Each structure stands twice: as C-alpha cells, then as structure tokens.
Amino acid sequence: MIRVSWWHRCSIRARLALLASAVMALLCSALAVFIVLVARQAAIDHRTEQLFALAVEMGIQARQQIPDLTQGSPVRAVQVFNPAGDMAAATPEMADKPPMTNLRPDPDAFASARTCDTQAFPGRCMIVLAYPFHRSDGVWQIDMAVPDVPWYVGPELLIPLAVGWLLLVAATAAGSYRIVGKTLEPVGVIAGNLAQITASDLDHRVPVPRYRDELRDLAETANRTLDRAQSAVEQQLRFASEASHDLRSPLTAIRIHIEEALMDPRQANWPQVANAVLESVERMQHLVCDLLQAARLDAGVxxxxxxxxxxxxxxxxxxxxxxxxxxxxxxxxxxxxxxxxxxxxxxxxxxxxxxxxxxxxxxxxxxxxxxxxxxxxxxxxxxxxxxxxxxxxxxxxxxxxxxxxxxxxxxxxxxxxxxxxxxxxxxxxxxxxxxxxxxxxxxxxxxxxxxxxxxxxxxxxxxxxx
The missing domain is CATH 3.30.565.10 (Histidine kinase-like ATPase, C-terminal domain)
Incomplete structure (x- = not known):
C-alpha cells in the first residue's frame, strides 16, 4: 500500500499558498536578521560614543584632581590607573577586581573593545573603553565598561519585527490562497465540462478563458483533443457500420444459395451452389483481410x-x-x-x-x-x-x-x-x-x-x- 504524505493530500491551492508563505517567511526572516544586525551595530556605536564622551569629561576633571568614585559614577564600572599601572580609583563593584581590560592605547588616542566572560566580568559581555589622559606626573588611564547590546537590541525593536513578520506571512498566505483559487477557477470549469463528456456524447467543449495565457492554451488544447477524439470515434463508428454492411452482403448471399438448394436438395445443382458460395466466401475473406490490415495500421503496428x-x-x-x-x-x-x-x-x-x-x-x-x-x-x-x-x-x-x-x-x-x-x-x-x-x-x-x-x-x- 502506497502511503501518501500530507503534502500530497493537500490541494494545489493549499500547497501553493504554503509555498508562498514559506518563501515570504524566509524573506522576512532574512530582512529581520539584517535589521537586527544593523540596529545592534548602531546601538553599539552609540554606546561607545557615549562612553567616550563620559571618559573625556572624567579625564578633564581628573587632570585637576582624581575623582572619588566611591560615591558613585554615571558608569558603574570605572577603574583609574596611575602611570605605574596601579589602581588609583574605582567604582565600588570594581575596586577589588583585576583590570577590566588589557588595552593600552596611544597617549593621544583611545581604544574600545567588546569582551565576554572575563575575570572582571564573569558570565557577562561588556563594551570596554580605555582612555589615557595627561597629568604632571605622567600618563594616566581611565577604563570604563557598560553592558553589551543584546542580540535582539531590545523589546522596542524585537516586538515590531515579530508582529510585522507574522502579518506579512499571514497576508501572503491569505492572498496566495485567494489568487491561486481565482486563477484555478477555469480549471475547475474545464474539469466539470470534461466530466460530462461520454463516448456517446462528444459534442461538449470546454470554455476558453478570455485572456491569452497557459489556461487558455490548455482549454484550446483540450478542445482540439476532443475534436480529434470525436472525429476518431465517428470514423470508427462509420467504419464499423460500413464493415458490417459489406460483411452482411456475402453472408446473405451464402445463406440464400444454401437455403435455395435445401428447398429441393435432389434437384439442386450442388457444384453450382458450391461455386457461388465459394465466390462469396472469397469476397468475405478478402474483406476480412483488408479489415485486419486497416485495424493494424490504425493501431500503429x-x-x-x-x-x-x-x-x-x-x-x-x-x-x-x-x-x-x-x-x-x-x-x-x-x-x-x-x-x-x-x-x-x-x-x-x-x-x-x-x-x-x-x-x-x-x-x-x-x-x-x-x-x-x-x-x-x-x-x-x-x-x-x-x-x-x-x-x-x-x-x-x-x-x-x-x-x-x-x-x-x-x-x-x-x-x-x-x-x-x-x-x-x-x-x-x-x-x-x-x-x-x-x-x-x-x-x-x-x-x-x-x-x-x-x-x-x-x-x-x-x-x-x-
């Protein structure tokens, strides 16, 4: 027993709608991934710029006096190192932790990086910035860190994307189902007309759609096929009728000769009757041979x-x-x-x-x-x-x-x-x-x-x- 999958049990209308929905889902997913990647990179750049602005502001203050970070800071993770590399100040949560980064930028530049699961931030991903500044005793460095941007950026981006994804896929499924249904309506009409055609009634023809497309070609091809089928059936009926008529003639002649002879068997001229019957048999034999030859040629043998x-x-x-x-x-x-x-x-x-x-x-x-x-x-x-x-x-x-x-x-x-x-x-x-x-x-x-x-x-x- 052949097992038919659910896909093959579905109508072509449903299958095309599912296929269109799957394609739209792939396109929407690819677009959503692209939007998320672009938005996340923009958010990372924005956070980095904000971090740099805070570092510059803190560096200006630190040139005069090292700030007291124990009272809090706009950034919760801050470490300040003197020219010898010793920690001179830090926010409370970073005071007892190792340096958050090994970045050592040029004295007149800054450096930033994204790190995950370091000793300073176990199990977390952070954006770290190293900003050097000058004091009379040498070059100091401020290290700052803020949490990294999550992959989905934020619910304000993820929720609209998810809702838009669902709406587009649902609209594609509904629209495809309706459009394919409208497109295949002529096929249903053609199938209905073909179902009404029988061997004894080949006059029906399928309706031809107005527009020049594949369905019109299908309808015209079906009508041409019906024309050929009707012609072939009529030819076969005519052939059978004419063949039966021509076969009936020698059979009738044979029967007449035999019946006339049997009416008076003693007076009948049996050699003459045999010759007459043989002549009819020969004619019938020729006709049967011709009919078999014609049938063989018709069958393409x-x-x-x-x-x-x-x-x-x-x-x-x-x-x-x-x-x-x-x-x-x-x-x-x-x-x-x-x-x-x-x-x-x-x-x-x-x-x-x-x-x-x-x-x-x-x-x-x-x-x-x-x-x-x-x-x-x-x-x-x-x-x-x-x-x-x-x-x-x-x-x-x-x-x-x-x-x-x-x-x-x-x-x-x-x-x-x-x-x-x-x-x-x-x-x-x-x-x-x-x-x-x-x-x-x-x-x-x-x-x-x-x-x-x-x-x-x-x-x-x-x-x-x-």
Missing part, C-alpha cells in the same frame, strides 16, 4: 524495417502476378529504401489490383529516383478519376460508380490501405495528372546502390508513361 532493394521487390511481384492485363514496366536499377517488405508488396499489389479493374488494355509500372526520393508509379489506360473525386477514392469503402459497375466485389479498402502504408513509411501516395486513365505515384526516401553512403542518392531522369 508496423513490421520490421530493413534496407531492401525496391527494384527487385517490384520486379518479383510483377513476375508472380497472373497476366490478366498487359504489364509494361520500366524500373531503375538498384533503388534502395528502408521499409517493411510485406507492406510495400501489399501497397504495390493494391495499386495493381485497382489498375486491373479499370484498365482497357495496358498497365504501366515505373520506378525512378528523383532528388533522394524513390518514385513508384502505376498507370492504367482506363477512364480515369475526375479531379474533384481524387481524394475521395482514398476514403474507406468509398467506391465510384464506375468502380461498382466494373467490379461489384471490391471492398473499397485497397487504396486507403495503400495510402496508410505510404504514410507509415514517411512517404506519400497521390493520384496525379495523366493524359489518359489514372496515374498513382508513391514517393518515399531512397537512394541507389551506387551511392549507398549518401542518403540523397543519385539523381535519375524520370520517365514519362506513354
């Missing part, structure tokens, strides 16, 4: 691709076909392509079957190489296809009137399957202009054996059909 000689493949397929119509061929030597041998043979035979149904006397097969493309053309001398119907013949089960008259047993899947095979090989299959009849052109990347290391191949002049 492709055979093993290999480097093969297209010239040899076309020549072998032409040699194996029964001579129903005169075949004229003109094949460029050594045309190499990458593809599935069985699929390419199926494409060629579908084009030849179509040409045989419409040709009057001759079929022409040309194989050339043009600018790195292998071009396989199959032409017939039949009636041809009107320009406005050239794309319709590549639709499944689409059969022109002339095709129904000449071959009532056709399935209407040969040319669509051929085009799908062409697309699966990164090629194209089109019906192009011709002086007479129909001319199908299949193009795919290819090269010659003479230039096998150069995918663009050798340019060969294209032959026109006669």
């Amino acid at each position: 492709t055979g093993r691709r290999e480097r093969l000689d297209l010239t040899e493949l076309v020549r072998r397929e032409l040699d194996q076909r029964p001579a129903r119509v005169y075949l004229r061929r003109r094949l460029a030597a050594g045309v190499i392509v990458e593809g599935d041998r069985l699929d390419l043979a199926r494409l060629l035979n579908n084009l030849l079957d179509n040409a045989e149904r419409h040709a009057e006397s001759i079929i022409t097969v040309l194989l050339t190489l043009e600018d790195g493309e292998a071009v396989l053309e199959v032409s017939d001398d039949g009636e041809g296809v009107p320009p406005e119907q050239r794309e319709m013949i590549f639709q499944r089960f689409a059969r022109l009137e002339a095709s129904r008259v000449k071959d009532a047993g056709g399935t209407g899947l040969g040319l669509p399957i051929a085009r799908q095979i062409a697309h699966a090989h990164n090629g194209t299959l089109t019906l192009e202009d011709s002086p007479r009849g129909a001319r199908f052109a299949f193009r795919l990347p290819g090269y010659t054996t003479r230039n096998a290391n150069h995918p663009q191949g050798k340019k060969v002049r294209r032959s026109q059909p006669h």
Whole structure:
C-alpha cells in the first residue's frame, strides 16, 4: 500500500499558498536578521560614543584632581590607573577586581573593545573603553565598561519585527490562497465540462478563458483533443457500420444459395451452389483481410524495417502476378529504401489490383529516383478519376460508380490501405495528372546502390508513361 504524505493530500491551492508563505517567511526572516544586525551595530556605536564622551569629561576633571568614585559614577564600572599601572580609583563593584581590560592605547588616542566572560566580568559581555589622559606626573588611564547590546537590541525593536513578520506571512498566505483559487477557477470549469463528456456524447467543449495565457492554451488544447477524439470515434463508428454492411452482403448471399438448394436438395445443382458460395466466401475473406490490415495500421503496428532493394521487390511481384492485363514496366536499377517488405508488396499489389479493374488494355509500372526520393508509379489506360473525386477514392469503402459497375466485389479498402502504408513509411501516395486513365505515384526516401553512403542518392531522369 502506497502511503501518501500530507503534502500530497493537500490541494494545489493549499500547497501553493504554503509555498508562498514559506518563501515570504524566509524573506522576512532574512530582512529581520539584517535589521537586527544593523540596529545592534548602531546601538553599539552609540554606546561607545557615549562612553567616550563620559571618559573625556572624567579625564578633564581628573587632570585637576582624581575623582572619588566611591560615591558613585554615571558608569558603574570605572577603574583609574596611575602611570605605574596601579589602581588609583574605582567604582565600588570594581575596586577589588583585576583590570577590566588589557588595552593600552596611544597617549593621544583611545581604544574600545567588546569582551565576554572575563575575570572582571564573569558570565557577562561588556563594551570596554580605555582612555589615557595627561597629568604632571605622567600618563594616566581611565577604563570604563557598560553592558553589551543584546542580540535582539531590545523589546522596542524585537516586538515590531515579530508582529510585522507574522502579518506579512499571514497576508501572503491569505492572498496566495485567494489568487491561486481565482486563477484555478477555469480549471475547475474545464474539469466539470470534461466530466460530462461520454463516448456517446462528444459534442461538449470546454470554455476558453478570455485572456491569452497557459489556461487558455490548455482549454484550446483540450478542445482540439476532443475534436480529434470525436472525429476518431465517428470514423470508427462509420467504419464499423460500413464493415458490417459489406460483411452482411456475402453472408446473405451464402445463406440464400444454401437455403435455395435445401428447398429441393435432389434437384439442386450442388457444384453450382458450391461455386457461388465459394465466390462469396472469397469476397468475405478478402474483406476480412483488408479489415485486419486497416485495424493494424490504425493501431500503429508496423513490421520490421530493413534496407531492401525496391527494384527487385517490384520486379518479383510483377513476375508472380497472373497476366490478366498487359504489364509494361520500366524500373531503375538498384533503388534502395528502408521499409517493411510485406507492406510495400501489399501497397504495390493494391495499386495493381485497382489498375486491373479499370484498365482497357495496358498497365504501366515505373520506378525512378528523383532528388533522394524513390518514385513508384502505376498507370492504367482506363477512364480515369475526375479531379474533384481524387481524394475521395482514398476514403474507406468509398467506391465510384464506375468502380461498382466494373467490379461489384471490391471492398473499397485497397487504396486507403495503400495510402496508410505510404504514410507509415514517411512517404506519400497521390493520384496525379495523366493524359489518359489514372496515374498513382508513391514517393518515399531512397537512394541507389551506387551511392549507398549518401542518403540523397543519385539523381535519375524520370520517365514519362506513354
């Protein structure tokens, strides 16, 4: 069992609000630390300046007479040393303690330092200042100390910072939660519309937001996906309907032949019945094979691709076909392509079957190489296809009137399957202009054996059909 953390159980709205609050908390904390450091240093400098001013004032008095510090002083920690280094005066709490500092500044300067846990101030941190002054018998020194500034400076700074920190983080959390909620409202509407869509009702579309942003792109992408899904479902329904209709015809014919023969078994011409049933079975077999091939191509199932000689493949397929119509061929030597041998043979035979149904006397097969493309053309001398119907013949089960008259047993899947095979090989299959009849052109990347290391191949002049 997979255990889901509380973070993943939260909504994206709550997670983004928490994340924004955490970032704001970090920023506020960094700003607060900076403010405290600056304020503390300013407070230390201020105390040092005050201490220096008191030392100067006391030094002026001490030039005339050493003050009596036992009666108290503005600074509680004061020690006065004579030129010999002996303590001459001190405040009561410093009288019996060692010197508070070892600082020995120049006679005309002063020195200050921050000390912690010294013998004079155990467990305490102090700001210590050493101030030398001149008397007739030499240079004396006044040492003064005041408590150091705490890290938080004081409650007058810490309390406003803490309150401001809490207010900013809370405002960020509330604002982020509200803004993200408003931003994600279209997502909820899109999800609600998508939940209403079923396989039998694909007409619904999600609303598109007004503003050009990622949510608008999401809505438009979802609508395009629904368009493709609806088109695919309609195509599958149409395919199933047409396939069931075409399968029903041979089955009905088989049943009629058998029922008529069984009405009078002794008078029935059973060889004739068997031939009629066999003809329907063959038609149904062809239709089932075409349907399976179309389903395989729709599913994207492709055979093993290999480097093969297209010239040899076309020549072998032409040699194996029964001579129903005169075949004229003109094949460029050594045309190499990458593809599935069985699929390419199926494409060629579908084009030849179509040409045989419409040709009057001759079929022409040309194989050339043009600018790195292998071009396989199959032409017939039949009636041809009107320009406005050239794309319709590549639709499944689409059969022109002339095709129904000449071959009532056709399935209407040969040319669509051929085009799908062409697309699966990164090629194209089109019906192009011709002086007479129909001319199908299949193009795919290819090269010659003479230039096998150069995918663009050798340019060969294209032959026109006669």
